[in-house]
Amino acid sequence: MASSSKKTNSVGRRGFLRGAAAGAAALAAKPPEAANAQPPQQNVIANATATTPTQAALNVDVGNGRPIPGINGIALSPGSDYMVDVLKQFDFEYVVANPGTSFAGLHESLINYNNNTNPEFLTACHEESAVSMAHGYAKIEGKPMLVLLHADVGIQHASMAIFNAYADRVPIYMIAGNWGHAVQAHNAQDMALMIRDMIKWDDEPRSLAGFADAAQKAYTIAMMPPMGPTLLVVDEDLQEMTNKEVNLRVPKFKPIQPPSGDLGSVREAAKLLVNAENPVIITGRSARTANGMTLLVELAELLQAPVSGGDRMNFPLTHPLSGLGIPGAQADVTLALEVNNAPLSRNGGRTINISSTILSVKNNYQDVGDRYAAADIDMAADAEATLPALIEECRKLVTSDRKRAFEERGKKLAEAHRQAKLKDIELAAIGWDASPVSLNRLYGELWPFIKNEDWSMVSWDGFMGGWPRRLWACDKHYHYIGAQGAGGMGYGAGAAVGAALANKKHGRISINVQTDGDLNYAPAVLWTAAHHKAPLLTIMHNNRAYHQEVMRLQRQATSMNRGADRIHIGTKLWNPEIDYASIAKGYGMYAEGPISDPKDLAAAYKRGIERVKNGEPALIDVVTQPR
Amino acid sequence: MNMPRISHFAVALILGAVIARAQTPAGEASRGKDLYDKKYLCSACHGFSGQNGVGARLVPMKLTQAGFMAYVRHPHDTPTGMPPYTAKVMPDQELADIYAYIKSLPDSVKKAKDIPVLNDILNNQK
Numbered sequence: 001m002a003s004s005s006k007k008t009n010s011v012g013r014r015g016f017l018r019g020a021a022a023g024a025a026a027l028a029a030k031p032p033e034a035a036n037a038q039p040p041q042q043n044v045i046a047n048a049t050a051t052t053p054t055q056a057a058l059n060v061d062v063g064n065g066r067p068i069p070g071i072n073g074i075a076l077s078p079g080s081d082y083m084v085d086v087l088k089q090f091d092f093e094y095v096v097a098n099p100g101t102s103f104a105g106l107h108e109s110l111i112n113y114n115n116n117t118n119p120e121f122l123t124a125c126h127e128e129s130a131v132s133m134a135h136g137y138a139k140i141e142g143k144p145m146l147v148l149l150h151a152d153v154g155i156q157h158a159s160m161a162i163f164n165a166y167a168d169r170v171p172i173y174m175i176a177g178n179w180g181h182a183v184q185a186h187n188a189q190d191m192a193l194m195i196r197d198m199i200k201w202d203d204e205p206r207s208l209a210g211f212a213d214a215a216q217k218a219y220t221i222a223m224m225p226p227m228g229p230t231l232l233v234v235d236e237d238l239q240e241m242t243n244k245e246v247n248l249r250v251p252k253f254k255p256i257q258p259p260s261g262d263l264g265s266v267r268e269a270a271k272l273l274v275n276a277e278n279p280v281i282i283t284g285r286s287a288r289t290a291n292g293m294t295l296l297v298e299l300a301e302l303l304q305a306p307v308s309g310g311d312r313m314n315f316p317l318t319h320p321l322s323g324l325g326i327p328g329a330q331a332d333v334t335l336a337l338e339v340n341n342a343p344l345s346r347n348g349g350r351t352i353n354i355s356s357t358i359l360s361v362k363n364n365y366q367d368v369g370d371r372y373a374a375a376d377i378d379m380a381a382d383a384e385a386t387l388p389a390l391i392e393e394c395r396k397l398v399t400s401d402r403k404r405a406f407e408e409r410g411k412k413l414a415e416a417h418r419q420a421k422l423k424d425i426e427l428a429a430i431g432w433d434a435s436p437v438s439l440n441r442l443y444g445e446l447w448p449f450i451k452n453e454d455w456s457m458v459s460w461d462g463f464m465g466g467w468p469r470r471l472w473a474c475d476k477h478y479h480y481i482g483a484q485g486a487g488g489m490g491y492g493a494g495a496a497v498g499a500a501l502a503n504k505k506h507g508r509i510s511i512n513v514q515t516d517g518d519l520n521y522a523p524a525v526l527w528t529a530a531h532h533k534a535p536l537l538t539i540m541h542n543n544r545a546y547h548q549e550v551m552r553l554q555r556q557a558t559s560m561n562r563g564a565d566r567i568h569i570g571t572k573l574w575n576p577e578i579d580y581a582s583i584a585k586g587y588g589m590y591a592e593g594p595i596s597d598p599k600d601l602a603a604a605y606k607r608g609i610e611r612v613k614n615g616e617p618a619l620i621d622v623v624t625q626p627r
Numbered sequence: 628m629n630m631p632r633i634s635h636f637a638v639a640l641i642l643g644a645v646i647a648r649a650q651t652p653a654g655e656a657s658r659g660k661d662l663y664d665k666k667y668l669c670s671a672c673h674g675f676s677g678q679n680g681v682g683a684r685l686v687p688m689k690l691t692q693a694g695f696m697a698y699v700r701h702p703h704d705t706p707t708g709m710p711p712y713t714a715k716v717m718p719d720q721e722l723a724d725i726y727a728y729i730k731s732l733p734d735s736v737k738k739a740k741d742i743p744v745l746n747d748i749l750n751n752q753k
Binding site for chain 2: 418421422425426428429430431432433434435436438439440444445447448471473545547550551554555557558559561562563564565567568625626627
């Protein structure tokens with residue numbers, strides 16, 4: 001009986017919507033006055049039962065998740081306009097978001113009050129994509145993109161990308177809405193709690209004046225080495241209600257300079273380096289800006305010391321001093337610049353460590369400072385900011401005798417560099433004609449199409465033999481932007497789109513060699529690329545597998561003596577094979593493929609590059625050798 | 628007197644090869660292709676070509692079948708990343724088929740100077 005009664009009386013969401021539609025249709029036939037007198041929602045609600053959606057839920061359905069603000073539904077000078085005035089000081093080029101009710105006030109102010117310029121709004125289809133885009137953008141521009149997150153749900157979607165950015169020391173400026181009226185589960189007493197361990201700082205200001213202070217602090221902390229994500233949580237009402245705070249002004253923002261090493265330590269370091277017989281320089285994330293590369297070239301040339309390391313461009317890879325040094329020579333002094341867990345030199349060598357990492361340490365994550373190895377000279381400072389003083393102090397100590405010794409060393413280093421390059425090029429010939437396409441050929445064939453362009457490699461070359469850095473002339477800071485940071489997959493496609501949008505105004509062609517597993521986390525970022533006309537050539541490294549795990553599982557299974565004939569289970573992306581060109585076309589992007597025959601590559605690249613040069617993204621699906 | 632480790636390995640490999648020689652079955656390349664590409668995913672480390680990837684280059688194959696089989700059974704005797712495949716998880720016949728398939732793969736190794744794209748990069752280094 002109970003179920004019968006429920007069935008009879010139940011309206012249900014679909015039934016309710018049908019009723020609402022019928023009511024609206026009936027009202028549409030009435031004169032305007034009659035329609036105004038009896039809104040369709042009220043009509044339906046009057047006839048509803050206990051199972052009818054609540055008024056709050058109905059409001060969400062029609063896009064009204066909160067009470068009407070201001071007087072007669074018009075908010076004069078809403079708080080979000082003031083927030084935009086404050087944010088304008090940071091010169092954001094873009095704001096990226098997957099739209100959400102909790103920041104509707106800011107969204108509206110950005111596109112109307114601020115006329116959608118500086119920052120321009122970018123539509124992301126997933127918060128992980130939004131933060132990854134900001135990650136890639138910052139690696140090119142050296143400054144953050146503004147990211148809006150929809151309350152706790154948006155933060156959770158974004159969390160993996162935030163962790164990547166945190167581990168990669170990349171500034172991300174995030175604002176999340178809170179205390180909305182639409183869905184109770186989207187409100188939180190401590191919104192930042194769930195990501196506090198992987199951001200540098202957060203705040204939830206209670207007033208507009210407080211927002212201005214917090215906004216400046218968030219920017220300063222995000223940009224201060226070691227750079228990282230910061231989060232502001234902003235009350236929905238504070239955004240949307242009329243600004244009634246008196247004497248409110250936009251405080252002047254002045255960036256703070258990163259700290260350089262103390263002069264005493266710098267002098268001591270210079271003495272060690274100049275007197276060393278085989279000094280080596282190891283880099284991590286030392287070049288925050290293009291100038292960081294210029295400074296390191298100056299130091300390396302002054303000392304004639306080899307430079308290696310770094311997962312992004314810190315030093316021109318075409319430079320004769322780029323490399324591991326003279327074969328067989330043991331380093332007697334190692335200069336580590338922003339290297340995680342700076343290595344202690346073996347065989348009695350001395351170590352100089354300049355790193356900002358120690359300035360911001362969290363306990364939980366193992367790569368960030370807490371396994372820090374003590375060095376002979378340790379400077380808790382930003383490497384790029386310290387290099388001018390170090391260069392100057394070294395220069396003072398270089399005698400004519402030392403200079404002659406440096407020049408002799410430099411000749412040997414240049415020859416070692418040349419031999420290493422020749423070896424790499426020879427290795428690239430192996431498997432050149434293989435089908436599916438080898439990764440050395442995938443990269444090698446592309447070089448003629450970009451070598452005379454201003455290009456930027458906006459994807460990681462891990463899982464790909466590092467071929468672009470071995471074959472291409474990488475000598476600018478934007479020629480290679482490195483890896484995810486925390487190794488979290490799903491970063492690649494988003495970061496590439498963000499970096500391509502950063503490169504766009506410079507007229508650069510961006511290249512993304514995209515692993516298939518990574519793209520499948522959030523492929524809709526291809527639509528974002530098409531919609532916002534990112535000049536990005538994506539070439540699929542389509543090995544039809546989560547290949548790292550294929551190899552790992554293979555090892556595990558054989559070491560258990562249980563065989564490797566089932567390792568495709570859970571690791572291979574086959575049956576059916578994924579058609580990436582069709583996916584890209586579906587998102588509105590020019591695409592070709594799949595290509596398995598390497599002879600077809602050049603023509604496809606030519607067509608793809610032409611599209612990109614015309615200001616649109618293109619994707620070429622290349623079926624590849626596993627590695 | 629301690630003999631160098633490499634000598635132990637060399638002796639083991641030769642003995643293994645001698646013992647295995649008498650027992651090596653004839654392989655069938657067409658069966659080997661399926662085993663290499665799909666069942667055991669040898670291609671994961673050695674490439675579909677036998678030339679690309681993080682594993683050792685298999686083409687051109689320089690080992691005899693007996694030597695190859697001995698190596699696959701006991702790779703831990705050398706400092707490579709190759710995991711061991713016992714007869715329990717990869718029967719001799721299948722291993723022989725894989726060997727036959729690898730031997731059938733084209734050895735298309737070129738020099739960089741013979742590939743225009745690489746030759747161009749090469750010239751920029753000189």
